[in-house]
Structure formats: structure tokens, C-alpha cells
Amino acid sequence: MTPDGEASGGTEPVDGPPPAEEGWERETVAYRGISRRLAAHYLVNLGGTLVGTDDPAEATRVDGDGWRVALSAETVTAAAAIRLTEVTAEFVGDPDALAELLPKYRQKAMRAGG
8 A cells, every 4th residue: 555545556565574654563463274365355354455466365465554464374283194274464553553453353363263
């Protein structure tokens, strides 16, 4: 997103941690058993816009009003032969925006994963 709230059109880099504005906070959360597509879908439903793609399955960044999230996924071993996808979401944003967004995202992610 541009500073005036317009979509960036995919010109911003989407790899690595999301850029933060002055005074913004960072928080990283990870959940097993959900996909990056589902995490991106949740964030879009919470007011975000995909950056750099229109496909939630390929999304590595979602921007909202006062917040940005970088998404990554990897396969991890949970126990012996059990392998799960773990999605990590690195949030940056205005403290008030994150205080509202994070509990809603956690509630959605916990229902799907674990």
C-alpha cells in the first residue's frame, strides 16, 4: 500500500520482513496445521490486501490499514513421522491496529490449526 492507502500494484518488495513505519511494533506468530493460503485469506477477511499477487496460495505479504504482514510456510516434524505445515506471520503495525488485529487473527488461526 502507498502512504495514501492505495494499492501498490505489486511494486513493493514482498520478501523478508515487512517494512515498518516509525512507532510501529513487530510481533511474530506461528501456527501449525494451516496453509499460507488460509492465513492470507484470514488476513484479507480482516481488512488486508494481498501484495504482489492475487492468489492467496502464493501470498507472502498482506497489507492493511496501519499494519503489514509477511507470511512464510515450512514443513516441520511434529512427532516421529508426523509432518505439518507451519505458517509464520510477521506482523508490523501501529500498536492500536495490532491490538485489534492480532486477537482476531489468532482466533481464526487456532480454529484451523493448533
